[in-house]
Amino acid sequence: MPQSIRAGSGTRAAIFAPLDGAGRAELVLQRLTDAIVLGVLHDGERLPSEAELARQLGVATVTAREALEILRRNKLVHTKRGRDGGSFVTFAGRGATDLQDERLVAWSRVQVRDLGVHYSAIAGLAAELAADRASAADIENLERILDRADAGTADAARRGQGTFRLEVAALSQSARLVREELRLQAEFGSLLWLSLRDASRRERCQAVQRATVAALIAEDGARARQLTVTQIIESIEWLIEAKSLLELKGRSTMTDSTATVSTTAVLPTGAPA
Amino acid sequence: MTPETLTPEHDGPQTAAGFSSVAAVFDPVFARLEHWADLVERYAARPDRIADRADLDPLMESLVRREFTDSEGCVIGAGFVSAPNFLGWHLAWWLGGQNPAVSGLPATGIRHLETVEDPLDESFRDYTALEWWRVPEQTGRRHITGPYVDYLCTDEYTLTLTLPVYRAAELIGVVGIDLSVDEIERGLIPRLGADGVSVTVINSSGRVVVSTDTHLATGALLRLPGLSEHLNDQSGGAPGLPAGHTFQWCGQTGLAIVAGPAPS
Numbered sequence: 090m091p092q093s094i095r096a097g098s099g100t101r102a103a104i105f106a107p108l109d110g111a112g113r114a115e116l117v118l119q120r121l122t123d124a125i126v127l128g129v130l131h132d133g134e135r136l137p138s139e140a141e142l143a144r145q146l147g148v149a150t151v152t153a154r155e156a157l158e159i160l161r162r163n164k165l166v167h168t169k170r171g172r173d174g175g176s177f178v179t180f181a182g183r184g185a186t187d188l189q190d191e192r193l194v195a196w197s198r199v200q201v202r203d204l205g206v207h208y209s210a211i212a213g214l215a216a217e218l219a220a221d222r223a224s225a226a227d228i229e230n231l232e233r234i235l236d237r238a239d240a241g242t243a244d245a246a247r248r249g250q251g252t253f254r255l256e257v258a259a260l261s262q263s264a265r266l267v268r269e270e271l272r273l274q275a276e277f278g279s280l281l282w283l284s285l286r287d288a289s290r291r292e293r294c295q296a297v298q299r300a301t302v303a304a305l306i307a308e309d310g311a312r313a314r315q316l317t318v319t320q321i322i323e324s325i326e327w328l329i330e331a332k333s334l335l336e337l338k339g340r341s342t343m344t345d346s347t348a349t350v351s352t353t354a355v356l357p358t359g360a361p362a
Numbered sequence: 363m364t365p366e367t368l369t370p371e372h373d374g375p376q377t378a379a380g381f382s383s384v385a386a387v388f389d390p391v392f393a394r395l396e397h398w399a400d401l402v403e404r405y406a407a408r409p410d411r412i413a414d415r416a417d418l419d420p421l422m423e424s425l426v427r428r429e430f431t432d433s434e435g436c437v438i439g440a441g442f443v444s445a446p447n448f449l450g451w452h453l454a455w456w457l458g459g460q461n462p463a464v465s466g467l468p469a470t471g472i473r474h475l476e477t478v479e480d481p482l483d484e485s486f487r488d489y490t491a492l493e494w495w496r497v498p499e500q501t502g503r504r505h506i507t508g509p510y511v512d513y514l515c516t517d518e519y520t521l522t523l524t525l526p527v528y529r530a531a532e533l534i535g536v537v538g539i540d541l542s543v544d545e546i547e548r549g550l551i552p553r554l555g556a557d558g559v560s561v562t563v564i565n566s567s568g569r570v571v572v573s574t575d576t577h578l579a580t581g582a583l584l585r586l587p588g589l590s591e592h593l594n595d596q597s598g599g600a601p602g603l604p605a606g607h608t609f610q611w612c613g614q615t616g617l618a619i620v621a622g623p624a625p626s
Contacts, residue, residue, distance in 0.1 A: 255513060
């Protein structure tokens with residue numbers, strides 16, 4: 090019922106939704122890492138207790154403890170003892186950039202492109218259906234969201250894009266599409282919209298959002314879908330270019346025996362995050 | 363049943379049948395909401411005590427808990443939402459064990475919905491702007507919001523029924539119940555069927571709640587010449603729909619029934 094009480098709390102619900110299958114500690118770790126890097130969990134925010142986390146995710150307490158331990162080692166959370174104690178997110182943008190870059194290097198081009206195909210299938214059809222199913226009030230709501238949107242920083246633009254895509258998915262009236270949109274955002278949102286580090290990409294992203302709303306008003310589903318899919322393909326191609334540069338840089342720094350690599354330093358058009 | 367039980371204003375053979383079906387599904391739910399509103403109003407009217415969420419929340423929880431055990435899965439959330447000038451920004455709202463996000467809980471388990479209630483928090487959102495609050499506030503009556511995908515709460519496809527609660531003339535909140543659209547469909551479809559006629563229940567935006575027409579998906583907008591004139595006209599005096607179609611508001615719920623020839 091409390092639709093839009095908390096922006097982004099849907100993605101939060103997806104983060105704490107039960108996990109199934111093997112490799113649960115890794116999955117817990119991956120999900121929480123992504124949530125922190127994506128900014129769904131904010132700097133300084135207290136995480137649920139080990140027991141609570143285990144209960145919410147449907148894993149054993151030791152699994153949750155293991156994941157929290159690795160998060161501590163990766164300096165993404167710190168633990169305070171005592172009455173106001175607990176695990177708190179310690180997220181500084183710098184560490185997040187390195188993590189995102191590491192992940193991008195670890196993924197193959199095939200995996201990155203396949204993520205784009207999967208996300209296009211979900212977001213593209215959601216946009217197409219939304220054009221048929223959005224009422225005038227729905228459109229007004231979307232326009233309000235765009236008017237309030239802040240594209241000043243990469244994080245703000247990514248949150249804005251996440252909110253916009255989620256709202257469009259909700260207009261499809263399909264619970265399955267919405268759940269899949271949430272899941273993809275929670276797991277890959279930080280990677281998928283890495284291109285928003287780039288100020289010109291942020292402007293373009295907002296222009297595409299406006300054009301998508303215009304297509305919804307015109308009840309032009311094909312156009313809404315095409316705008317969405319093109320935007321995703323462009324973002325994926327940016328990622329592959331960034332990945333190539335990171336790999337080049339990685340090879341040269343390996344010979345220089347320098348350890349760290351960051352896209353913010355090497356991207357051709359990228360404004361630092 | 364309640365002072366506001368659904369009653370058809372004029373009979374058409376198909377819409378009358380549809381009307382009693384819609385009433386059979388929603389009237390009992392609104393009857394329970396009337397009961398809750400009455401209890402909250404009596405609580406708020408105690409002459410010598412200040413209203414406090416520490417008192418009201420347990421009261422609501424006991425009412426709501428009964429709802430989940432009796433409803434066989436139809437209810438996905440229920441509770442009381444306070445006006446900011448009553449208990450502050452506050453949701454005394456519970457979710458059922460049906461919610462997939464809490465599938466680890468025992469079937470009878472309910473959980474309190476946690477929300478950001480601090481207006482200074484960046485994540486805070488003003489719920490008094492939302493349809494399930496705004497419409498009952500404006501009309502002073504019951505309202506049905508949706509269907510919509512409630513992605514911030516349960517990810518379920520939902521109808522939200524709300525009723526305003528007053529202390530004297532002052533609005534102090536709304537009581538509400540979230541119903542699963544799946545369950546509404548199960549309850550309604552068998553009662554709507556009629557030979558050669560397609561019956562569609564829509565909301566005030568023209569969005570399909572359920573339809574006996576195979577070609578009309580729940581959630582789609584019903585597109586019919588003249589329909590928007592009917593939806594914008596509460597008096598019932600709007601010009602006619604295409605031949606063979608009838609339109610009927612379902613009391614003050616914001617739902618309407620459109621009947622027409624079944625596609626051949």
